[in-house]
Structure formats: C-alpha cells, structure tokens
Amino acid sequence: MSMLSRVAEHIYWMARYIERAENMARLVNVNTGLQLDLPKAVRSGWAPLIAITGSKEIYEDLYKDFEERSVVKFIIGDTNNPSSILTALSSARENARTIRDIIPRETWEQVNELFLLAKTQLPAGLSQRRRYGYLKSIILGAQQITGLLAGTMTHDFGYDFLRLARNLERADMTSRIIDVRSASLLPHGPDLLQPFESIQWMSVLKSLTAYQMYRRQMQTSVRRALVLKFLLQDVQFPRSFYHCISEAEACLKNLPHNDIPLRTITQLQRVVSERDTDTMTPQELHEFIDDLQLALANVHDQIRANYFALPETETAVAAN
Amino acid sequence: MSIKWKDYKITGFYDEIIRRAGQPREIARPLCKYLSSLKDSELEDLKSAADLSIHTMGITFTVYSQEGGSIDRTWPFDIIPRIIPKSEWDHIEAGLKQRVQALNMFIDDLYHEQKVLKDNIVPEEILAKSKNFRPECVNIDPPLGIWAHICGSDLVRDKDGKVYVLEDNLRVPSGVSYMLENRLVMKRVFPELFENFSIVPLDEYPSQLYNCLASISPRPMERPEVVVLTPGIYNSAYFEHAYLAQQMGAELVEGSDLMVGDDDCVYMRTIEGPERVDVIYRRIDDLFLDPEAFNPDSMLGVRGLLRAWMKGNVALANAPGAGVADDKVVYAFVPKIIKYYLDQDPIIPNVPTYLCMDKKERDFVINNLDKLVVKPANESGGYGMLIGPQATQKEREKFARLIRKDPRNYIGQPLLKLSTTPTLVNNGVEPRHVDLRPFVLTGQEVTVTNGGLTRVALRKGSTVVNSSQGGGSKDTWIVDEEIA
Numbered sequence: 001m002s003m004l005s006r007v008a009e010h011i012y013w014m015a016r017y018i019e020r021a022e023n024m025a026r027l028v029n030v031n032t033g034l035q036l037d038l039p040k041a042v043r044s045g046w047a048p049l050i051a052i053t054g055s056k057e058i059y060e061d062l063y064k065d066f067e068e069r070s071v072v073k074f075i076i077g078d079t080n081n082p083s084s085i086l087t088a089l090s091s092a093r094e095n096a097r098t099i100r101d102i103i104p105r106e107t108w109e110q111v112n113e114l115f116l117l118a119k120t121q122l123p124a125g126l127s128q129r130r131r132y133g134y135l136k137s138i139i140l141g142a143q144q145i146t147g148l149l150a151g152t153m154t155h156d157f158g159y160d161f162l163r164l165a166r167n168l169e170r171a172d173m174t175s176r177i178i179d180v181r182s183a184s185l186l187p188h189g190p191d192l193l194q195p196f197e198s199i200q201w202m203s204v205l206k207s208l209t210a211y212q213m214y215r216r217q218m219q220t221s222v223r224r225a226l227v228l229k230f231l232l233q234d235v236q237f238p239r240s241f242y243h244c245i246s247e248a249e250a251c252l253k254n255l256p257h258n259d260i261p262l263r264t265i266t267q268l269q270r271v272v273s274e275r276d277t278d279t280m281t282p283q284e285l286h287e288f289i290d291d292l293q294l295a296l297a298n299v300h301d302q303i304r305a306n307y308f309a310l311p312e313t314e315t316a317v318a319a320n
Numbered sequence: 321m322s323i324k325w326k327d328y329k330i331t332g333f334y335d336e337i338i339r340r341a342g343q344p345r346e347i348a349r350p351l352c353k354y355l356s357s358l359k360d361s362e363l364e365d366l367k368s369a370a371d372l373s374i375h376t377m378g379i380t381f382t383v384y385s386q387e388g389g390s391i392d393r394t395w396p397f398d399i400i401p402r403i404i405p406k407s408e409w410d411h412i413e414a415g416l417k418q419r420v421q422a423l424n425m426f427i428d429d430l431y432h433e434q435k436v437l438k439d440n441i442v443p444e445e446i447l448a449k450s451k452n453f454r455p456e457c458v459n460i461d462p463p464l465g466i467w468a469h470i471c472g473s474d475l476v477r478d479k480d481g482k483v484y485v486l487e488d489n490l491r492v493p494s495g496v497s498y499m500l501e502n503r504l505v506m507k508r509v510f511p512e513l514f515e516n517f518s519i520v521p522l523d524e525y526p527s528q529l530y531n532c533l534a535s536i537s538p539r540p541m542e543r544p545e546v547v548v549l550t551p552g553i554y555n556s557a558y559f560e561h562a563y564l565a566q567q568m569g570a571e572l573v574e575g576s577d578l579m580v581g582d583d584d585c586v587y588m589r590t591i592e593g594p595e596r597v598d599v600i601y602r603r604i605d606d607l608f609l610d611p612e613a614f615n616p617d618s619m620l621g622v623r624g625l626l627r628a629w630m631k632g633n634v635a636l637a638n639a640p641g642a643g644v645a646d647d648k649v650v651y652a653f654v655p656k657i658i659k660y661y662l663d664q665d666p667i668i669p670n671v672p673t674y675l676c677m678d679k680k681e682r683d684f685v686i687n688n689l690d691k692l693v694v695k696p697a698n699e700s701g702g703y704g705m706l707i708g709p710q711a712t713q714k715e716r717e718k719f720a721r722l723i724r725k726d727p728r729n730y731i732g733q734p735l736l737k738l739s740t741t742p743t744l745v746n747n748g749v750e751p752r753h754v755d756l757r758p759f760v761l762t763g764q765e766v767t768v769t770n771g772g773l774t775r776v777a778l779r780k781g782s783t784v785v786n787s788s789q790g791g792g793s794k795d796t797w798i799v800d801e802e803i804a
Binding site for chain 2: 001002003004005006098100101157255
C-alpha cells in the first residue's frame with residue numbers, strides 16, 4: 001500500500017505530541033525533586049522550566065510570577081500553552097483520530113483514554129501532594145502507547161514515521177533539559193553552588209530516567225563532564241541525544257528519496273560525537289546546544305518539505 | 321419474560337415472521353422455536369454479547385463532540401433477525417436488476433439524445449426543474465455507459481404482504497457496512513442457528529464492490545488504483561468509508577490528498593510523490609466534488625476533478641449527475657421508464673404516486689392531504705415531508721400552499737402500513753416496523769446484495785427507521801427453504 005502524505009504527517013505529529021506530553025511530565029517531576037534537595041538560598045526555582053520549553057513569551061503574557069503554582073499550571077494544564085501536557089495530548093488525539101483506520105484500534109483507544117485522564121484528573125495534577133501520581137500515570141500511559149505500537153503496528157513506512165518523530169522530539173527534549181541545567185548554574189557564583197553541583201546533574205539524569213543507566217555505564221560518581229558525555233554521546237542509552245538521532249537516521253534510511261534529511265542528520269551525528277565535553281564552559285555548552293536544536297529544526301523542516309508538503313500546484317506533477 | 325409467541329400481538333400489519341399469534345411462518349419456525357426455548361437470563365446474555373461485539377468491533381456512526389469522550393455512538397442492533405425466503409428474494413433481486421438497468425439507460429439518455437423526453441414518456445418539465453441534472457455532464461460517455469454503479473433502493477412491504485420500491489438512492493447511498501457487520505455479530509452470537517439454517521452468505525460484497533469499481537478503470541490493468549473519497553472524520557458515515565476502504569484494500573483519501581495534474585490525470589499525494597488514481601468511489605455529493613466546476617467554496621473536493629473525469633482519465637462512482645434519477649418525481653415514472661427501455665413490465669411495483677405537476681392529481685392530493693404523505697422531490701432522510709394523517713390542520717394548509725407554489729417539487733403517496741417483525745424490548749418481543757435497503761452494484765456485471773440492511777423503528781408504533789431518529793438495524797437472512 002502506498003502511504004498518503006496526510007496520513008504520514010498525522011502519524012508523525014501524533015508520536016511527537018505523545019512524546020512531548022511524557023517529557024513535560026518528566027520535567028515537572030524532576031524539578032519538584034530538585035527544589036526539595038537544594039537549600040533555599042540556591043534553589044533555581046521554576047523559571048528555568050519556562051526557558052526549557054521555549055515558551056517565555058506566551059508565559060509572560062499569561063502569568064505575573066514564576067511561582068511553582070503558576071509554572072506547573074502552565075506546563076500541565078494550560079490550554080493556551082501549545083506544549084502543555086493537556087494540549088499535547090489533545091493534539092495527539094486529534095491526529096490519532098484521523099488515522100484510526102491505520103493505527104491499531106487499541107492505540108486509538110489508549111490515546112483517547114490518556115487524554116481523558118489528563119483532563120479529568122487535572123485537579124490532582126495541580127495539587128502539590130497528588131502531582132507525582134498524576135504525572136506518573138501520564139508517563140506510564142505514554143509508554144504504554146509506545147509499547148502497544150511496537151507490538152501491534154506493522155513495521156512499515158508508517159511505523160518509520162512514528163519512530164522518527166518520537167526520536168526527534170526526544171532528542172530535542174534531552175538537549176533542552178541539559179541546556180537549562182547549565183543555564184541555571186550561571187547566575188550564582190561557582191563557590192556557592194559547588195557542593196550542590198552533583199545534585200543538580202543527578203536531577204538532570206533522573207529527569208531522563210538516566211541515573212541508573214549512567215551509573216552502570218560510567219561506573220563513577222556524577223560529574224558534569226561525564227553526565228554530558230553520557231546524555232549527549234552515549235550510543236546505547238535510549239534518551240541520549242546521539243542515540244535518538246541515530247534511531248531517526250535508521251528510520252529515514254527506510255524511507256524513499258531521503259537524501260536531504262539523511263545528510264543533515266548524518267552531519268549532526270558527527271558534530272555530536274566529535275565534541276569534547278570535558279572542557280566546555282557553560283556558555284560554550286549553551287551555544288553548542290543551540291546548534292543542535294537548530295539542526296533538529298532543519299531536519300524537521302526537510303522531512304516536512306520532503307514528505308508532507310507535497311506540491312499544491314499542477315506543474316510539480318509534470319516535473320515528477 | 322421468556323418469549324411466548326402466543327402473546328405476540330399482530331395489529332393490522334403484515335408481520336415478517338409471525339403469521340398469527342402463536343403461529344410463526346413456515347420459514348421462521350426453527351428460529352421462533354429456538355428463541356422461545358431461551359431462558360430470560362440466556363436471552364439477556366445474548367443481547368449483552370451482541371452489544372459487546374458491536375462495541376469492540378467499533379461499529380459506530382459518528383457524533384462529534386470536542387469535549388466529550390464518546391465520539392462514536394453505536395447504532396442500536398436488534399438480535400432477532402428478519403427472514404426472507406430465497407424464492408421471494410430471487411424475484412426481488414431480478415426486479416432490482418431490472419430497475420437499475422433501466423435507470424442507468426434513462427440517465428445515459430438524458431445526457432445524450434433525450435429520446436425519452438422526445439417520445440413523451442417523461443415530460444420535459446422534469447428536467448428543466450431538476451436539482452440534480454448537471455448540464456456539465458451532457459454528452460459525456462462514462463465507461464460502459466454506466467452512471468449509477470452503486471444503488472441503494474429502499475423496499476417496504478405493505479399490509480397486503482406485497483413488496484414495493486419506496487425510493488432509489490443513486491447519489492451516495494450508505495448503510496452497507498452495517499449490513500456486513502450485523503452479520504458478523506450474529507455469527508458470533510448465534511453460531512448454532514447458522515448451523516441449522518441455510519442462510520445465504522453476504523461477505524462477498526467488498527470484493528464485488530472492488531471488482532465493480534475496477535471494471536470501470538480507464539487504464540485496463542489487473543489492479544488499478546481504486547480509492548474511497550470521504551468528506552472526512554466529521555461525516556456521520558465515516559466509519560463506513562473507512563470500513564469499505566479497508567475491506568477492499570483501497571486507499572481512504574480526503575479531497576486534499578488528491579490533485580489533478582497538467583495532464584488532467586488525478587494523483588494522490590504520497591510520501592513517494594504523486595501516484596496516479598484510476599477509480600474514485602466518492603462519498604461526497606456532486607456539488608462538493610470540484611470547486612472549479614461546482615461549489616467554489618467546497619473544501620472537500622478536488623480542483624479539476626470534473627475535467628479529469630470528462631476526459632476519461634479517471635472514473636467516478638457514482639458518476640456526477642447520476643442523481644438526476646434520484647428524484648421523487650422521476651421515481652413516479654420508473655415503471656414507464658422500465659417499459660420504455662427494456663420493453664418489460666416492472667417486476668417490483670412502485671408505491672402509488674400522485675404527481676402534483678399534473679392538475680388532476682394535484683387537486684386530488686390537495687383534497688386528500690389528511691390521508692396522504694407529501695414529499696418534496698429532492699430531499700432525502702425524511703426532510704420536508706408531510707405525514708397527512710398525523711399532521712395538524714395548519715401544517716396541511718401550509719403544504720397546500722407549498723404545492724400550489726411549486727407543483728413540480730411535490731408528490732403525494734398513500735400512507736403505507738409498513739410491515740413489522742418481532743423485536744426484543746424490555747419485557748419480551750413486540751412488533752416493530754421495518755424497511756429494507758438492498759444494494760445493487762453495476763459494472764461489468766450486475767450484483768445485488770443477498771438481502772440488505774433491515775432498518776427497524778425501535779419506538780413503538782413509529783415508522784421512522786433513520787439512525788438519527790430512534791432507528792436501529794437487524795440482520796437480514798435470505799433463507800433457502802429448499803435446503804433448509
């Protein structure tokens with residue numbers, strides 16, 4: 001069967017939004033933990049989350065402060081925020097709905113249920129005490145969808161688009177989480193934060209469920225350079241930037257006329273793996289992450305142009 | 321409350337299954353015996369099993385709500401089948417084939433020489449005021465000369481037991497997916513009944529549909545690219561569109577998935593680039609098909625589609641303009657149309673119909689509004705209708721005015737006493753009114769579904785079978801009495 005561009009695009013966005021919802025839940029969970037571990041004087045607070053998600057402008061239009069309450073509401077349940085958990089799940093559901101005949105039935109049901117859960121249980125998500133359980137069920141729900149699809153969807157082009165999307169979204173979030181932690185170190189002097197640095201990096205690892213894997217892989221305590229090496233360059237950890245884009249690369253290889261996005265992603269792989277993480281200053285790290293995100297955005301645009309936005313005009317057909 | 325056929329009351333209607341209280345018709349005896357052997361709890365279990373199957377199989381019609389969780393509503397399904405003896409069905413099937421053949425010849429004639437008008441069989445006035453005549457289609461020769469490839473004719477049985485055609489749906493008739501799914505549910509729930517009856521199977525329909533569509537492909541090839549064109553997920557019949565596409569192994573497309581190239585061929589946008597499309601089973605009304613030719617605001621259609629069709633580069637089923645014969649005034653002439661083109665008497669009669677365009681018949685209709693049903697020519701789904709015996713004096717006066725103002729647009733018919741069939745209700749079985757919609761496919765060959773979709777008015781006394789107004793459906797069994 002051929003794969004309609006529209007169908008491919010819906011699969012792609014469904015997967016990105018589900019992954020996004022999961023990542024947002026992880027983000028809030030880990031920041032909650034981090035705040036509790038740090039002495040009041042050096043707490044980074046909740047503003048970094050707004051920076052991570054790249055939503056400073058919308059946020060400042062809607063909220064006056066960066067209090068926990070406001071930030072958490074914005075990230076979990078504000079429908080004005082295009083990346084909030086609720087919006088992401090709603091978008092995932094809208095995309096899934098139009099491809100119900102393509103994806104396995106249980107998947108559609110699970111996506112629908114997860115959205116309904118996020119919506120009806122929202123008060124739990126906003127309450128400090130019950131938040132953890134709420135976010136955990138979002139993360140597990142998203143993982144369940146991923147598992148269902150892996151086990152029940154034919155591994156055809158559609159599945160390639162699904163994995164491609166998930167890994168691009170995941171790579172993006174890993175880079176954002178690293179970025180924010182590095183940025184949050186800046187305002188304070190190194191002396192004051194020194195004792196807590198490892199706690200901070202540990203929280204970065206935990207937000208990606210990477211702590212345990214890091215320990216096994218690196219067999220050492222938590223140190224910035226090694227954490228960066230692990231999260232950016234590890235070949236085998238499924239949330240490391242390098243691993244994600246390698247998965248994306250593998251998917252792209254299966255797709256037709258893939259040369260442009262494939263070239264970009266191969267370059268990106270090289271840039272990431274060759275970078276020396278030992279000596280990077282926070283500023284350099286920040287710039288490096290910027291480059292990575294730019295490259296991801298390029299890959300996305302090329303995929304869009306290549307597969308989804310097929311020519312509107314008639315001449316393009318003749319050219320084919 | 322287990323079923324006692326003695327208590328089943330027949331009240332002046334023809335019943336499909338029960339002849340007289342306590343006396344099932346010959347063909348239905350094993351069924352009635354089986355049903356009355358069931359305990360309450362067993363009956364309840366069967367009903368739940370059927371409901372569950374419907375739910376898990378996802379047989380739904382779409383009611384969209386942004387907020388609510390339930391997007392699809394299941395269509396009520398009654399587990400007691402309706403039975404038609406095969407000998408009777410063979411007769412009906414022949415009648416349907418005859419009817420659709422004549423209708424196709426009629427449509428083709430209207431878009432060419434219009435002999436039927438010149439010979440005064442059908443008055444010219446009908447064409448002049450037809451809502452569904454498409455001047456754009458004049459002198460177009462669709463493949464095999466066929467315009468209405470998929471036709472759903474509604475049949476009813478009056479109290480005399482005779483079957484009549486109530487209307488012909490030649491635009492985008494729906495319901496066939498429910499017919500197929502109902503059978504699947506019944507097989508899951510009543511396997512033992514299927515062992516004891518010889519019920520004619522249904523499951524060939526999707527491949528017959530594919531073959532019918534493939535047979536009109538402009539490019540002769542083994543597997544032409546056939547697609548189902550849907551208005552999208554918000555359409556109430558979306559389930560059916562997706563279902564038929566899946567069953568045929570065809571692509572389900574929306575207007576935005578298709579485009580017409582410089583070469584006036586139709587392509588679908590795939591990740592591998594544009595791919596040529598040969599046949600489009602369109603489930604979109606004529607006027608939304610192509611913003612270039614028809615409604616310029618249509619977001620559902622494909623710019624240039626009509627052009628591609630006129631050049632013979634793509635086949636559309638049904639062909640644009642086929643709806644000209646889907647008109648209640650044309651309906652009144654179908655017996656004459658059959659006689660004219662085939663020189664045969666119609667096998668299935670029409671319901672007696674009075675044409676308001678004729679002065680004498682109009683006067684009769686206006687003077688008998690309290691006894692008749694008045695229908696506008698081009699509406700479907702029961703809209704804009706007057707049911708005289710149930711209407712108020714004021715409504716009848718309003719219709720008298722409407723008829724005088726636009727006589728061509730109205731017909732009158734006697735109120736039929738639709739047949740009933742036993743239907744499960746809260747405390748046992750009661751008669752409920754039914755109709756039947758068989759589907760006729762016309763391509764290289766003509767095929768008729770074995771039976772069709774039986775729609776049932778679940779409200780007591782009601783004759784409205786539409787899904788949106790308290791209607792449900794039943795499995796329809798064509799039973800071969802020779803083998804049984």
